[in-house]
Amino acid sequence: xxxxxxxxxxxxxxxxxxxxxxxxxxxxxxxxxxxxxxxxxxxxxxxxxxxxxxxxxxxxxxxxxxxxxxxxxxxxxxxxxxxxxxxxxxxxxxxxxxxxxxxxxxxxxxxxxxxxxxxxxxxxxxxxxxxxxxxxxxxxxxxxxxxxxxxxxxxxxxxxxxxxxxxxxxxxxxxxxxxxxxxxxxxxxxxxxxxxxxxxxxxxxxxxxxxxxxxxxxxxxxxxxxxxxxxxxxxxxxxxxxxxxxxxxxxxxxxxxxxxxxxxxxxxxxxxxxxxxxxxxxxxxxxxxxxxxxxxxxxxxxxxxxxxxxxxxxxxxxxxxxxxxxxxxxxxxxxxxxxxxxxxxxxxxxxxxxxxxxxxxxxxxxxxxxxxxxxxxxxxxxxxxxxxxxxxxxxxxxxxxxxxxxxxxxxxxxxxxxxxxxxxxxxxxxxxx
Amino acid sequence: xxxxxxxxxxxxxxxxxxxxxxxxxxxxxxxxxxxxxxxxxxxxxxxxxxxxxxxxxxxxxxxxxxxxxxxxxxxxxxxxxxxxxxxxxxxxxxxxxxxxxxxxxxxxxxxxxxxxxxxxxxxxxxxxxxxxxxxxxxxxxxxxxxxxxxxxxxxxxxxxxxxxxxxxxxxxxxxxxxxxxxxxxxxxxxxxxxxxxxxxxxxxxxxxxxxxxxxxxxxxxxxxxxxx
Numbered sequence: 001x002x003x004x005x006x007x008x009x010x011x012x013x014x015x016x017x018x019x020x021x022x023x024x025x026x027x028x029x030x031x032x033x034x035x036x037x038x039x040x041x042x043x044x045x046x047x048x049x050x051x052x053x054x055x056x057x058x059x060x061x062x063x064x065x066x067x068x069x070x071x072x073x074x075x076x077x078x079x080x081x082x083x084x085x086x087x088x089x090x091x092x093x094x095x096x097x098x099x100x101x102x103x104x105x106x107x108x109x110x111x112x113x114x115x116x117x118x119x120x121x122x123x124x125x126x127x128x129x130x131x132x133x134x135x136x137x138x139x140x141x142x143x144x145x146x147x148x149x150x151x152x153x154x155x156x157x158x159x160x161x162x163x164x165x166x167x168x169x170x171x172x173x174x175x176x177x178x179x180x181x182x183x184x185x186x187x188x189x190x191x192x193x194x195x196x197x198x199x200x201x202x203x204x205x206x207x208x209x210x211x212x213x214x215x216x217x218x219x220x221x222x223x224x225x226x227x228x229x230x231x232x233x234x235x236x237x238x239x240x241x242x243x244x245x246x247x248x249x250x251x252x253x254x255x256x257x258x259x260x261x262x263x264x265x266x267x268x269x270x271x272x273x274x275x276x277x278x279x280x281x282x283x284x285x286x287x288x289x290x291x292x293x294x295x296x297x298x299x300x301x302x303x304x305x306x307x308x309x310x311x312x313x314x315x316x317x318x319x320x321x322x323x324x325x326x327x328x329x330x331x332x333x334x335x336x337x338x339x340x341x342x343x344x345x346x347x348x349x350x351x352x353x354x355x356x357x358x359x360x361x362x363x364x365x366x367x368x369x370x371x372x373x374x375x376x377x378x379x380x381x382x383x384x385x386x387x388x389x390x391x392x393x394x395x396x397x398x399x400x401x402x403x404x405x406x407x408x409x410x411x412x413x414x415x416x417x418x419x420x421x422x423x424x425x426x427x428x429x430x431x432x433x
Numbered sequence: 434x435x436x437x438x439x440x441x442x443x444x445x446x447x448x449x450x451x452x453x454x455x456x457x458x459x460x461x462x463x464x465x466x467x468x469x470x471x472x473x474x475x476x477x478x479x480x481x482x483x484x485x486x487x488x489x490x491x492x493x494x495x496x497x498x499x500x501x502x503x504x505x506x507x508x509x510x511x512x513x514x515x516x517x518x519x520x521x522x523x524x525x526x527x528x529x530x531x532x533x534x535x536x537x538x539x540x541x542x543x544x545x546x547x548x549x550x551x552x553x554x555x556x557x558x559x560x561x562x563x564x565x566x567x568x569x570x571x572x573x574x575x576x577x578x579x580x581x582x583x584x585x586x587x588x589x590x591x592x593x594x595x596x597x598x599x600x601x602x603x604x605x606x607x608x609x610x611x612x613x614x615x616x617x618x619x620x621x622x623x624x625x626x627x628x629x630x631x632x633x634x635x636x637x638x639x640x641x642x643x644x645x646x647x648x649x650x651x652x653x654x655x656x657x658x659x660x661x
Binding site: 028030033034037038040041323324327328329330331332333334335337425426427428430 | 487490517518520528532533537540544545546590
């Protein structure tokens with residue numbers, strides 16, 4: 001009982017001490033002035049710490065900006081090359097993407113709803129299939145995407161990815177092939193290819209096509225495996241009538257996706273399912289989420305190292321000023337004020353480093369505004385759906401998070417030296433040489 | 434009226450198991466308005482006694498009362514408050530805050546006391562003029578001579594209107610002319626403002642000016658009598 005009472009009294013004293021320290025730190029402009037000037041008593045040492053903090057912060061912000069730029073590009077690539085924002089498909093198509101699961105009405109019910117929604121910017125029908133594409137010299141298994149070319153232009157950036165030849169125009173029996181696949185099949189624009197596939201009845205069907213154009217996207221996987229042809233020709237080849245595999249829509253803003261999804265899911269009848277890009281690409285969503293977690297790991301690593309540096313500098317400063325601390329304690333400066341003075345010095349040091357770091361980061365990001373050329377890593381990046389030029393993107397949280405974390409780091413790392421300073425007996429401190 | 438009393442105060446320092454008695458059952462009473470000197474050979478316990486009287490250290494035995502309050506019964510925070518409001522200190526090595534100007538060094542005490550800004554400024558101007566440093570108010574300690582720094586230290590010690598100023602070897606680092614001027618200043622403050630001074634020194638100049646002389650030897654009061 002007695003022990004508990006003593007412990008309670010100690011906690012109460014500690015809280016009173018903390019409150020007095022906070023009050024001094026918040027309202028005592030003399031302490032702020034003292035802290036700021038103390039920071040500059042040893043300019044070389046301060047310069048080293050400020051440089052370390054600034055370089056650390058700038059490095060963190062830049063790496064976050066580059067990583068975010070890459071992640072964003074991956075998402076944008078996935079959305080703009082295939083996924084769109086919302087898709088309507090026959091139920092079960094995601095797990096078994098064959099011709100057996102299709103929208104037999106040609107997607108007209110879904111299209112009518114999409115047309116009525118003001119948030120929808122564009123929509124397009126597609127057919128998904130598999131086939132064997134053969135040239136005179138080689139063959140390759142391919143993913144066949146049949147599209148409505150004008151509508152598809154509103155959904156994906158395929159038309160803009162054509163590097164040679166033309167987008168699917170009015171000519172019949174034309175096909176778009178990725179550069180990587182064309183190279184493998186030894187075929188160029190105007191070359192002849194035969195596409196063989198199982199039709200909706202399970203019979204083998206084949207048709208000859210001429211290469212209308214070659215494309216290159218940020219996704220190497222897409223360029224290697226996917227071919228595009230026009231919807232009616234695929235419907236005829238695959239004996240689908242006017243059925244399609246899916247409807248893809250993009251919204252004006254990402255925030256509108258849930259509303260569009262909800263409208264489709266509520267109003268569509270029959271065995272269909274409506275999915276957003278997040279549901280269709282869980283791996284991508286996982287990577288985006290992992291990026292946020294990785295950011296915290298980077299912050300933790302940088303700020304823990306920073307905390308030791310700051311604590312070391314402050315310990316040195318407190319040791320050097322032992323006699324001075326004795327003097328201010330003698331003239332009546334309370335222990336909470338001494339703690340506040342050291343903590344404020346740490347805050348001044350860290351926040352100054354932070355500002356320099358922000359300026360450095362802004363300068364670096366600005367100088368890289370046209371993107372970083374990562375051609376040397378093209379294969380790896382393309383496999384991830386990232387182009388060879390990555391534009392760093394900074395967000396408000398890239399500045400607010402380090403500010404909060406740095407402030408907490410500055411306070412925590414200064415507590416030990418600060419309490420050491422406050423605990424010094426004035427008489428003993430005055431004897432310090 | 435007694436503002437400070439020491440009753441049978443002893444101080445024993447222990448270093449690596451070896452006990453050294455720096456003070457041995459010292460009794461001392463200081464009345465308001467006194468101009469007293471503690472003197473004696475080096476190591477006789479002058480600074481130790483000053484530290485105990487100034488609530489900077491705890492006695493091993495005995496008791497010190499300041500303004501009727503037993504210091505042993507005061508918490509660390511209460512002692513800080515006592516030092517802030519009742520005591521002023523002048524040290525041998527000036528010990529000004531080097532990053533503050535003369536004005537800021539003086540104002541700092543009043544800032545700690547919570548004196549309003551306008552009053553702080555007025556009192557700082559007045560005290561700096563009184564110690565003859567009005568022109569050097571914006572100078573930092575390193576831009577001033579030793580004598581000037583010690584004047585700032587005196588101004589800092591008395592600006593908070595303490596009842597007692599404890600001065601530990603205040604003239605030790607000064608030439609005799611500067612030391613004389615500083616002592617004249619403190620004597621004037623004592624006479625005109627009633628500030629009580631207690632010096633520890635072996636400077637004959639200070640001893641000669643004191644109206645009461647307490648001589649310590651081997652940690653004990655050897656003599657206590659009137660001075661000049």
